[in-house]
Amino acid sequence: QVTLKESGPVLVKPTETLTLTCTVSGFSLSNARMGVSWIRQPPGKALEWLAHIFSNDEKSYSTSLKSRLTISKDTSKSQVVLTMTNMDPVDTATYYCARLLPSVAVAGTGWFDPWGQGTLVTVSS
């Protein structure tokens, strides 16, 4: 059974750096072409893709947030880490990680299944 679980702080202050960890089980981060993504959802709003990383360490970032995001993985720990710098109250959201199933036709992208339960991060002083 494939599962993903997010962990990290519940509350961060404005200007601080957020570090979130996604721990996966049921598949290996070294599996060919498998990826893990981060997606967020502000309260009552739509989903927003942030970043993903593939088994070959290929990475992709949201155009609008690229300057603030870093994604990395530790295969031995089955973990994917996302950092987001200079946090602002508008970044308050539930942050999800999800397994990215790769498109056979379009390299570096795909769809998400399954998702972690999500973790709510509030940005406030």
Place this chain on the structure above:
Amino acid sequence: DIQMTQSPSTLSASVGDRVTITCRASQSISSWLAWYQQKPGKAPKLLIYKASSLESGVPSRFSGSGSGTEFTLTISSLQPDDFATYYCQQYNSYFITFGQGTRLEIK
């Protein structure tokens, strides 16, 4: 980035109804589209990928169609468990984008 627009934003329907949700892309995405169902306080759940491929375990009353820029998600006979918010997602581009969501509520 490719913009995804869903309509309607909110849909009121009754158990047993046939409903259709539309998702339009700002440029052609071939068939590279997925649909998700999200219930309050829960993570999204994959329903359909590649526009019309039903994910294993998803009831057959769900179906997807379309290609290019216009796509639909159809629920043939609404069940009480289907009242939720639905999102489309394109993966034609390196930069993945979602629709704004369609909330399906009980009439």
